Amino acid sequence: MDSTRDGNETKAGGDYAIRVVDSIGGFTRAEWECLSGTSRNQLGNYYNPFISFDFLQILEESGCAIRRSGWMGQHLRLEAPDGTLLGAVSCYLKSHSQGEYVFDHGWADAFERAGGRYYPKLQVSIPFTPATGPRLLAHRAADADVVRAALASGLKLATDRLGVSSAHVTFATQDDMRALEGAGFLARTDQQFHFFNEGFSSYDDFLATLASRKRKALKKERREALAHGIDIDWLTGSDLTERVWDDVFAFYMDTGGRKWGRPYLNRTFFSLVGERMRDDVLLVMARRNGRYVAGAINFIGSDTLFGRNWGCIEDHPFLHFEVCYHQAIDFAISRGLKVVEAGAQGEHKIARGYRPVTTHSAHYIVHPGLRNAVADYLERERQEMERIGEYLDEHGPFRKDGPAPDA
Template identity: 40%
Template structure:
């Protein structure tokens, strides 16, 4: 069985665990370290870094005291534990914090070591954790974990996100040509509404993104949380560090009118994908969110030849704009045999509803049937 050590500091991992070409922006040491260095995870946050590491790879992991910031919702499981006088927290989460992006579980993007699920089981027993949860797995990792031969193997849970796919579109107009007439007119109407209100959107990448741009973006991001009477997970220092160290993978959209900047959306990208992550506005303007978060991203993907655009979780409003329902996967193991079985029954039943929902959502896509 592979031997791992536990790390509480991502920057102390051996240099050899990081490949020359990062597998996703969020699996870069820079991104994960910025979360720790700027206090987004660590003491007082309910996210205690507890990474698994050997000489070849690192697997980000956190001991959680709550379920915020995960996007695979298990609050009802915690409530069930409480009804029986048991503690659901702390638990172990293997995931990039606050990042619901399907991706690899390791720094090198390969599959997990053989028998790693058994390693996690034993770790939870020894550390008195209620169980472990691995969120947003790749297709390859999903298949690997489904083949686990264990008496109490982890349960697979299924969800839905809405992703955009580039089918060799030459322009945004070429993309819209694949829409049925009514949906195409609706999209054009939204874009004209934004320009008609006097807004113009600018896309910034790389060294064109300056500290003042990130400061403005953060004011927008913060305001959106305030309006929801919520507290943001991330602080400005985190975003400023990313600007300094990985702006080569950042896309910042800033929307302005005659009075100045009014809204912003921050995305990340790699060689094949764009990932929409953060949005905020200081104004309420018709369709401005759709323009900044979706249409500008689609245009960027077409210009750069990127294959897909993952704009984040939830949002059925994405369907009418051409974002297709795709399945996401996570795996869950609970140390208590009775609750582990109950969760297995739940996710099996839930999966049937998810598959029906995906089918219904797909029927609402705006494309011609032959597209």
């Protein structure tokens, strides 16, 4: 695709122009919500809260995803000759590889040992959020395949024009992957564990799909998690007071400080989410002796519950599994949600009824030597991930001999 550069605009083939804006404020809310799947209010949408205008704006406004934290907005607008928005990409110029959950530290180390400069790089993702969703966003009235192809090519052009080492699109959908691979991006696979609601009417209905020994183990685990006078509350909407967010933030800081050293999200982020997205949030909170001692934050999509952050100030056996996994299943069944995405990693989720699922990312590497090395690595990694997935699926907790008797 031929291109010319004029300020922050790249003209692509005369039919489209890619313009770069440094914040989500470079779009109006109305523009953003005309992109496929970004508005809960559009009939028939698959709503993903993480690509909503509110969520991306909150990340920037709170100071969590800004230049100072190593997430400099470089969002792409695909425009018609008259300036009409046809598509967009949520994109950041990164000075590190933190908060991405698809790990490329080894690539960076190898390239820099060889005398290259890996950072900065372009990152197409939702900061700090390992959840699959659309990355190449098309206007509802446009030809989505054509727009995605133009955005994939435009992302390569932006990478080249900026003179950075690479562009990375993480937790992408299959539609996005087809466009990105068609544009020459390298494909990478990883694995998460999701619960699938097969029309269950209750948790016991779900348990009936498990082998007898697994059913008994989960029932015992759930009893023991609550054995020390612990009650569970589901909080959403107007339940999300600042006092509750104080508790959630304390849990988050305890876990984040131990796990990452420097937690990614600040207190302002949680307040803004509670103010602007309260109906998209479920807090599962564990209460003992009149105070909350643990909790998990989840986001609610049109048919998916997305598990995100967990923390506690008291340690109790199995409480993490109860709050993060069992209660999420309970909520999904009660709301008729089809899927629970319980976040990154964690093979321990399999024993609790979560199934291995392949996730996808795409990578454009400018330097031919690094590109060839990464391509070779990714081919071997894909084969290994496929073998692991097949093994885990075969050795899951589900019955192999039809419906279970009454448990």
